[in-house]
Each structure stands twice: as C-alpha cells, then as structure tokens.
Amino acid sequence: MAQYTPMIQQYLKIKAQHKDAYLFFRLGDFYEMFFQDALSASQELEITLTSRDGGGEDRIPMCGVPYHSAENYIKQLIEKGFKVAICEQVEDPKDAKGVVRREVVQLITPGTVMEGSMLDEKENNYLASVSEFENGTYTVSYNDLTTGENSIALLSEGFDAVLSELFNRPVKEVVIDSSFDEAKQQMFKDRLGFTVSYSDTTAVDKEFIPLVKDIQKEECIEGFGRLLNYIQTTQKRSLDHLRPVKKIELKKYMSLDMYSKRNLELMETMRKQGKKGSLLSVMDRTMTAMGSRLLKKWMERPLLSSKEILTRHNQVEGLLEHFFEREALREQLKSVYDMERLAGRVAYGNVNARDLIQLKESLTAVPGLLETLHQFNHTAVNHLYEAIDPLSELKALLEESLVDDPPIQISEGGMIQDGCHSQLDEYRDASKNGKQWIAELEARERRETGIKSLKIGYNRVFGYYIEVTKANIAHLPEGRYERKQTLTNAERYITPELKEKEALILEAQEKSVELEYELFIKLREKVKQFVGKLQILAGQVSRIDVLQGFAQLAEEHDYRRPEFNDQRIVDIKQGRHPVVEQVMGSETFVPNDIFMDESNDILLITGPNMSGKSTYMRQLALTSIMAQMGSFVPCEQAELPVFDQIFTRIGAADDLVSGQSTFMVEMLEANHALTHATENSLILLDEIGRGTSTYDGMALAQAIVEHIHEEIRAKTLFSTHYHELTSLEAQLTRLKNIHVKAEEYEGNVVFLHQIQEGAADESYGIHVAKLADLPSSLIDRATRLLQELESTPKEEKSSSEQLSLFVEDEKAKPAAKSSEVETRLKSLDLMQMTPMDAMNELYQMQKKVKQNY
Known part of the structure; x- marks a missing residue:
C-alpha cells in the first residue's frame, strides 16, 4: 500500500473491512468508488467509469455519484441484492492534520433498509x-x-x-x-x-x-x-x-408448505410472479399500509384455534352489519399514515419534521375512529377499541411544536412554531426586521438616486449588495457606494451601513437555524419516549383495518360466514373460486357444491382438461384458508373442519434451478404430503403420474390413493385422467367418484363446469386439441385412430396388435413423403419438454401449416 497516496491508503483500509459491500467513499460532494467497486458499479448503475492517479504505476478505476442523489443509486444496488457501506467524513477538513478522518457510518443491506423510498x-x-x-x-x-x-x-x-x-x-x-x-x-x-x-x-x-x-x-x-x-x-x-x-408457536397455525403457497398463488401468481391475480390481491381491502402488512401475516399463518377464529368472525359480522358506520371508518383510516414505521424512524433517528406531521395527523384521526367504532353498538366490535390509548399527550406536543408544512431537511430551519422558544423568537424577529430594513433601504435608494431599476440582492459569496445597471451608473452621486463586483451589464456596490445590517441578519438566521435543529432533536427525543405505545396503537389500528377490509369484501362479493365442526365434515353450498370469480365475473362463473362427511375422505375427480377440475380443487383450499384467517368465504353456505395442514400438487412445472424434471417435482411434492399429512389435513393432488409412462403413472396413482385411504385418512381431492382408477370406488369404502360435466354439441365439446356424482364418460382429449386449434389433418387422423381403437374390445387385441393399427392405417394409404411438420412432430420427445416448450413447438408447426394452405 505504501505506493498509494494517503487518501487511497485510507480507502483500502476501510474497504478491507467491508469486502462484500460497495464502499461509497465521501469526497466533497460525491460518493466515489475505486478499483473493482468502480468497475462493477459502473456497469450495475450505468454510470461513467473514469480513472485517477493514486500514486501507483497505473491509474485507478473510479466512478462516483452526487451525495444528494445517492439514495436512488443505493436503491438500485440493494434491489439487486448487493450491500452498500456509507463512508462519511467524520471531522471538519479545517481541523484535519493530513487526510480527513473517515468512517463507515452505516452498512445498508437488503434486509436492513430503513429509507422509505427503498421499501414497499x-x-x-x-x-x-x-x-x-x-x-x-x-x-x-x-x-x-x-x-x-x-x-x-x-x-x-x-x-x-x-x-x-x-x-x-x-x-x-x-x-x-x-x-x-x-x-x-x-x-x-x-x-x-x-x-x-x-x-x-x-x-x-x-x-x-x-x-x-x-x-x-x-x-x-x-x-x-x-x-x-x-x-x-x-x-x-x-x-x-x-x-x-x-x-x-407453529402448532397454533395452519401449516402451508412452500409448494402449496406457490400452487395456490396466495401472494403472487406462478406465471408472472406478481400480486395481481393472487388471493392477496382479491382480499386486500385495507386502507393503511400497516393494515396491508398485517393481512399478509394472517394469510401466511391461518389460525387453528376455533376460539380465535370465532372472535374474528364475530368482529367481521359486527362491522358488516353497519354499512354507513363502516364507510365512515374507511374514510377516517385514509388519514392514518404508517405509524408503525414512523415509530421505527423516530427511534432509529432518521425521522424528519414532515414525518412527525404525518404522525400528528394520524393521531388526530384516532379519536374519530374510536367515536365511529362506538357507534357500531356491537359487543365484538367494542373489544376492538376498549383498550386503545389515543396518545393525546403526544398529539398535543406535536401540535404545539411544529408548523403545518415544514421543509424535508431538518438543517434548513422553518420547522418550529412561533412562541415555542423565546430565544428562537428573538432571532426570527431580528432576521425579519433586518429584511424589512433591507426592503426599506431599497425603496429609499431608488427614491434618492432616481434609479427605478436599482435593487438590493444577496448571494452566499458577497452577501447583500446594491446592483445598478451600466446604463444608470452615470446617475449615481460620486462616492455614494463602494464598488464590490463588476458584471457584464451591471455593477454591484456595498455600503458600511448595509454590511453592518447584513452581519446582524445573517447571524440571526444562522443562530435561528442552529437553535431550531437543537430544538427538533430534543422534540425527537421526547417523541421517542412514546415509541412503545405507538407500536401498540399501530397494531390495534392495523387489526381494525384488516377486519373492516374483510367486512367490505364480504359486502362487495356476497361472502358468507363459515361454520366449523369437529366431525371432519366439508359441506359447501354453491362454492366459488375467489380469484377466478372476480376475473370472469360472478355472472359467468359456475358455482359448485363440495360435500365430504365422516364416511367419505377422498373425492376422485375425472373429466376433460380445461373443464375446471383444478379450479374446483383450489377453491376448497382457498376457502379453508380464508375461513381460518377470519374472513367470510365465497359461497351460499359453508361448514368446514379446521385443517391443520394443506398439501397441494397442482400444475406441472420443472424445477430448472435444481435440475429436476416435472415428474421428479411431482413425486417430491406428493412425498411431502404423504409424509407429513394427518387425518386433519387437506390434500389436493392433480394428475399424479402423468409425467411417466401410462402404466407406471396409473400404478403410482392407484398406490397413492390407496395409501391415503388406508394410512392417512386425510380429506383428499384427487383428479385424474386414468379412468381405470374410477373402479376403486367399489374397493375403497371412503372414496367417491365425481366428474366435471361436459356435453357434445354438433361435433364440439361444451364444458358446463358442473360437478356431478359418478365417473366421466369420456376424456374429450381430441375435442380439447381441436379447441387449441391444432391442424385439422392432425385432428382427423387422431379421430380415425380413436375409432379404430374403440371399435374392437380390448380383450380381443394384444398390445402389439393395438399398436399395429397405426402401421396398417399407414399402409392403406399411398406412400407419401413426410411433410416438414410431420418430421418435426415425430422427432419430439414430449415427456422431456416443458409445457412452454410444447406450446412454442405447436405455434411453429401451426405457422408452417398456414403458410402451406
């Protein structure tokens, strides 16, 4: 290091203590980065890379950002998962003997961000x-x-x-x-x-x-x-x-493993990984940021205690019954800022005057909230506000201390009200009177010189000055002013009297700003004493916000209060999928019943793809989660057990990160359910076994159904395309067949989305392929093959004879050269393709066919 300049040596010593972070090294008005930090940051932030001489043989890579706009650059790095060490000058350069002393004053990491602009x-x-x-x-x-x-x-x-x-x-x-x-x-x-x-x-x-x-x-x-x-x-x-x-206490909450949270799209959708289209987007009717965060916590951990669930349902019912009072409550909640995070900023020491004004306005809204809640006249709602402390003392302190519209920076002054501090009032009076004197002097000089354009201005370099344009200089009495600065079109002057008044004004302004800063720090310390109570109040208001949101949701979409039983009975009348219903509209969504009593643990669901099997399965899980969160649910009537866990295997998805195929992911998720489920759990399994050969898949699916039936006895919805499994109804006493109804009309299939008892008659696979707009020649070929296969009883044909149908059918036709699409189709290994890859291939084939016709 001896080869480098003292400043670069200082940088390297500090950087050695923060190797895993970008070091924002303060130099004047910039945060600078050097060496590898500069090379990486210039790419990540898309800023100019330069270099400087640092005492070594080669110039040192360097890039920097202005300190006043650094927050946006820090945010970009944090969002990408990096860390940033903020290194500030911790001594006055005037007092420094050599290099100004610098220290890292804060390490900002993705998990320790405090700045509001970097947070959701x-x-x-x-x-x-x-x-x-x-x-x-x-x-x-x-x-x-x-x-x-x-x-x-x-x-x-x-x-x-x-x-x-x-x-x-x-x-x-x-x-x-x-x-x-x-x-x-x-x-x-x-x-x-x-x-x-x-x-x-x-x-x-x-x-x-x-x-x-x-x-x-x-x-x-x-x-x-x-x-x-x-x-x-x-x-x-x-x-x-x-x-x-x-x-x-994990045993107090419903367990939802990562597969279930993903498959059920609770917080975000699988396809776009965004909130829109998730259960959270449907349920969030909160009016405050802290209420929205609490809603997510409740969704993460639905309750197992019937008593606690009942309390929430009673409170939602009380809020639902009073429409006008609830509307008033929602309007008042709009005035409540994020008290939870404001309290954190107060204690952390980075709160400004505007933050405290938001806190004051929030506290001003609390008495109105309490008065509105009192009007509900409902026992369960009363419990929501009985223990609330509105913190009137803190509100009064903020009202008497701060102006209504303070600046963002606490070092600029203009925050503290007049009358709060006598010395501050004196400084302000001196400054105000001084400025009045300046205005009067300007008017007097214009009068006496006859120069109407004469003006008195101010800048930080020269202080106050008298400015006269070049055209009017001849009108000035000789010796009246002392020349200070020459401009292109004007001259600037001073007088002893003006400089004397300037000293008084600036001293008053400087002392006023310094005193305001001191007073604000003292105010912040006083507010800090209320942090604990503020956090309690924030929690109480958040709960009120979530519950009123549940009531609002129930009002808007006709949700009903669920009931719970200890007999493991599931009885939902006209149940609806909360997300799909809102996407489609309640008029077009087809509701369905779900019934499972003590004698029925497994519903085996058959029916064609696109008919609504997965929707039916998911809506039971989502209804249960909503009910155990304390919300009303989308149905005409619901009676449910309290599920301790929900396990799902719905949808096909490769785990590309760990290199696992669709079938392996399917087996891992199924194994997780079979290993951890109890008789009080809910299991949803969709198309188990489809990722392998037909007989392998069928055997696995049947073995899983039997294992659940005999060993676990959990309530289970199992959908399948293996129609052979429907025969299990005769062997397994607690298994029942149901199917999604579909009908053929003029050669096309119509999905009715209605669940009915019994097994499906047909799979309608070719009809679904037709809906997907596969080439008509391909559809015709598949139809002929299906008719051939179905025309002869299975017992009369061996597997090899069934396969020969394809060969014989081809021989019956005149030999023809395979088209490019046919060649490509034959070469595809469908079992190793993801659904997205298959769709892309299908699109390319369709494009080729359309070009040929």
Whole structure:
C-alpha cells in the first residue's frame, strides 16, 4: 500500500473491512468508488467509469455519484441484492492534520433498509437468521428493522421445513454462521433468492436482554443473538425501537408448505410472479399500509384455534352489519399514515419534521375512529377499541411544536412554531426586521438616486449588495457606494451601513437555524419516549383495518360466514373460486357444491382438461384458508373442519434451478404430503403420474390413493385422467367418484363446469386439441385412430396388435413423403419438454401449416 497516496491508503483500509459491500467513499460532494467497486458499479448503475492517479504505476478505476442523489443509486444496488457501506467524513477538513478522518457510518443491506423510498410500504422487509444445532433442530429468527418486530421459530422437521418457513415471509437477506453447509447456503441463494450474510457472534449484550426475557430455550436465544449482533454491526446507531422477541408457536397455525403457497398463488401468481391475480390481491381491502402488512401475516399463518377464529368472525359480522358506520371508518383510516414505521424512524433517528406531521395527523384521526367504532353498538366490535390509548399527550406536543408544512431537511430551519422558544423568537424577529430594513433601504435608494431599476440582492459569496445597471451608473452621486463586483451589464456596490445590517441578519438566521435543529432533536427525543405505545396503537389500528377490509369484501362479493365442526365434515353450498370469480365475473362463473362427511375422505375427480377440475380443487383450499384467517368465504353456505395442514400438487412445472424434471417435482411434492399429512389435513393432488409412462403413472396413482385411504385418512381431492382408477370406488369404502360435466354439441365439446356424482364418460382429449386449434389433418387422423381403437374390445387385441393399427392405417394409404411438420412432430420427445416448450413447438408447426394452405 505504501505506493498509494494517503487518501487511497485510507480507502483500502476501510474497504478491507467491508469486502462484500460497495464502499461509497465521501469526497466533497460525491460518493466515489475505486478499483473493482468502480468497475462493477459502473456497469450495475450505468454510470461513467473514469480513472485517477493514486500514486501507483497505473491509474485507478473510479466512478462516483452526487451525495444528494445517492439514495436512488443505493436503491438500485440493494434491489439487486448487493450491500452498500456509507463512508462519511467524520471531522471538519479545517481541523484535519493530513487526510480527513473517515468512517463507515452505516452498512445498508437488503434486509436492513430503513429509507422509505427503498421499501414497499405494503410489505414487511425481513432480515432472517438460521442457526443449526447438533440435535438436528434449527432456529429461524426474523427482524423487520423498519417496525422493530422480532420473532423466532424452532423447527425440528429438517432443512426442507426451514426452506418452507423462510418462503412463508418476505425475507430479503439471511444471516448464518460462516461454517454453515455450503450446499444449503446455495439453496438460500438459488431457490429463495436471498442475500447471504455471516455472523459468528451469538451472545446477547446486557442492554438487549429485555428483548429475550420471554424466551426460555437456549437455542432460541443463541439464534436470535446471531441476528441481533449482525444488526448491531451494520447499523451503528440506536436500536431502542426493537420489540421483545415473540416465539412463533407453529402448532397454533395452519401449516402451508412452500409448494402449496406457490400452487395456490396466495401472494403472487406462478406465471408472472406478481400480486395481481393472487388471493392477496382479491382480499386486500385495507386502507393503511400497516393494515396491508398485517393481512399478509394472517394469510401466511391461518389460525387453528376455533376460539380465535370465532372472535374474528364475530368482529367481521359486527362491522358488516353497519354499512354507513363502516364507510365512515374507511374514510377516517385514509388519514392514518404508517405509524408503525414512523415509530421505527423516530427511534432509529432518521425521522424528519414532515414525518412527525404525518404522525400528528394520524393521531388526530384516532379519536374519530374510536367515536365511529362506538357507534357500531356491537359487543365484538367494542373489544376492538376498549383498550386503545389515543396518545393525546403526544398529539398535543406535536401540535404545539411544529408548523403545518415544514421543509424535508431538518438543517434548513422553518420547522418550529412561533412562541415555542423565546430565544428562537428573538432571532426570527431580528432576521425579519433586518429584511424589512433591507426592503426599506431599497425603496429609499431608488427614491434618492432616481434609479427605478436599482435593487438590493444577496448571494452566499458577497452577501447583500446594491446592483445598478451600466446604463444608470452615470446617475449615481460620486462616492455614494463602494464598488464590490463588476458584471457584464451591471455593477454591484456595498455600503458600511448595509454590511453592518447584513452581519446582524445573517447571524440571526444562522443562530435561528442552529437553535431550531437543537430544538427538533430534543422534540425527537421526547417523541421517542412514546415509541412503545405507538407500536401498540399501530397494531390495534392495523387489526381494525384488516377486519373492516374483510367486512367490505364480504359486502362487495356476497361472502358468507363459515361454520366449523369437529366431525371432519366439508359441506359447501354453491362454492366459488375467489380469484377466478372476480376475473370472469360472478355472472359467468359456475358455482359448485363440495360435500365430504365422516364416511367419505377422498373425492376422485375425472373429466376433460380445461373443464375446471383444478379450479374446483383450489377453491376448497382457498376457502379453508380464508375461513381460518377470519374472513367470510365465497359461497351460499359453508361448514368446514379446521385443517391443520394443506398439501397441494397442482400444475406441472420443472424445477430448472435444481435440475429436476416435472415428474421428479411431482413425486417430491406428493412425498411431502404423504409424509407429513394427518387425518386433519387437506390434500389436493392433480394428475399424479402423468409425467411417466401410462402404466407406471396409473400404478403410482392407484398406490397413492390407496395409501391415503388406508394410512392417512386425510380429506383428499384427487383428479385424474386414468379412468381405470374410477373402479376403486367399489374397493375403497371412503372414496367417491365425481366428474366435471361436459356435453357434445354438433361435433364440439361444451364444458358446463358442473360437478356431478359418478365417473366421466369420456376424456374429450381430441375435442380439447381441436379447441387449441391444432391442424385439422392432425385432428382427423387422431379421430380415425380413436375409432379404430374403440371399435374392437380390448380383450380381443394384444398390445402389439393395438399398436399395429397405426402401421396398417399407414399402409392403406399411398406412400407419401413426410411433410416438414410431420418430421418435426415425430422427432419430439414430449415427456422431456416443458409445457412452454410444447406450446412454442405447436405455434411453429401451426405457422408452417398456414403458410402451406
């Protein structure tokens, strides 16, 4: 390093402590990056790469961003999963003896972002840590730095359970110890898309002991300690807003593994991976950001306690019964800002005056909320507001301290109200009177010189000055002013009197701004004392918001209150899929009943593709999840058991990341259900066995059905194209055949989307192919083959004879050269193709055929 300049040496020393982060090194008005950071950042941020002399043989790569617009660049890096270390000058350059001292004041990572512009206001931003212990158990700890929330879960079901748990929440970054298994680390990165960070320190400092007071298990304390130490290392500032750790009692909530969350599209759709089209998009009728975040938490963990579910249903019912009061409530909630994150910013020390005005306006709305809730006159609704503290003292403090429209920057002044502080009032008076004197001087000089364009201006370099245009200089009495600056079209002057007044005005302004800053910091410290109460209030308002959203949803879409039973009876009348119904419109969606009593555990569903089997299966799962969240559900009537787990295998999807085929993914998901399901679970299996040969698939499907029937006895919906399986109804006492009705009309199939008892008569595969617009010659050929196959009883033809139909049919036709489409079709290995690949091939073939006709 000796070859480099002192400043570059300083940079390298600091960079060595933050090797995994981009170092934003403050130089004047810019954050600069050097060496490899500069090469990478110039590409990631699309900014100009330059170079500078640093004392070595070669010039050093360099790029930089202005400090006042750095936030946008930092946001881009964080969204890509990188970390950014902010290195500031921590001494006045005037006092520096040599290189100005610099230190990293904050390490911004995907899981520790606090800046509002980098956050999704409707989603938590979790930092997680995972610790593995010798007995095979894991702890998963969570922290949302923006709200101060802390929680921890203890898992003993292996690493797959850890992946499912982490998939459950919007985690951006995971902290592990440096010796953590590398293959598992790679799963965090590839399968979950996390930024991986390291912390080997697990001891909890004395000041944070209160956070773990309710945690008994040593593993949990150690697991949270790892997370806490990482936060302390990266943030280097007050963490007073952190709340005590809550242990997540997983047995209190419905278990939804990562496959089910993905297949049911709870938070995002599988195809576009966006919120639109998910269950969350349908259910979110909240009016506040913190209410929206709480809704997601309830969806992540539906309840198992009938008592708690009943409480939520009673409150939704009370809110639903009073339309006008609920509308007033929704209007008042619009005035409530994100108190949860505002409280976090207060404690964290990055709150500004406008944030505190938002807090004041939120607190101003609370008494009105309480008054409106009181008007509901409903016992269950009363419990929502009985313990609410409106924090009138804090509201009064903010009202008497801050102006209504303060600037964003707390270093500019103009935040504190007149009358709050006598010394500040004196400074303001001096400044105001001084400016009045300047205005009067300008008017007097114009009068006495006769120069109407004369003006008194100000800039930071020369202070106050008198400006006269060149054309009017001749009219100035000699010696009246002292020349200060010459411009192209004007001259600028000063007078001793003007400079004396300038000193008084500027001193008053400077002292006024300094005093306002001090007063604001004191105000922030006072507000900080209310952080705990603010977090409680935010939680209460969030709950009210979610429940009124449930009531609003029920009102808009005619949802009904579900009932629960202990006899494992599923009885849904005219049930609807909450998402599909809204996409199609309630008038065109066909509702269906679902009935399963104690004598019926498995519904075997047959029917053609595109007829609605998957929709029927999913709507039962979504209805159950909504009911156990506390929401009303889309149907005429619903009676349900409380499901402890839901397992799904719906849709075909290769796991390209881990290199697994559709069939392997299918078997893994099925195995997960068969291994963990209980008789109180719900299992949805769609087309099991289709990823392998017909007889293999049929054998596997039958064995799975039998295993569920005999060993697990969970409520199960099993859809299949293997019509041979319908004979199981005669062998398995608790299995029942149902099918989706379809009819032929003038050679075309019409899907009625109605579920009826019994097995389907036909699969209508060729009709579906026709709907997909396959070439007519191909459809005709398939129809002839089907007629040949069906015309002879199976027992009269061996497998080889059945296959010979294809050969004989070809021999009957005159020999013809295969077309390009036929050649391509014969060469395709359909079992190894993804659905998207198949669709692309089909499109290209259709294009070829259309060109030939």
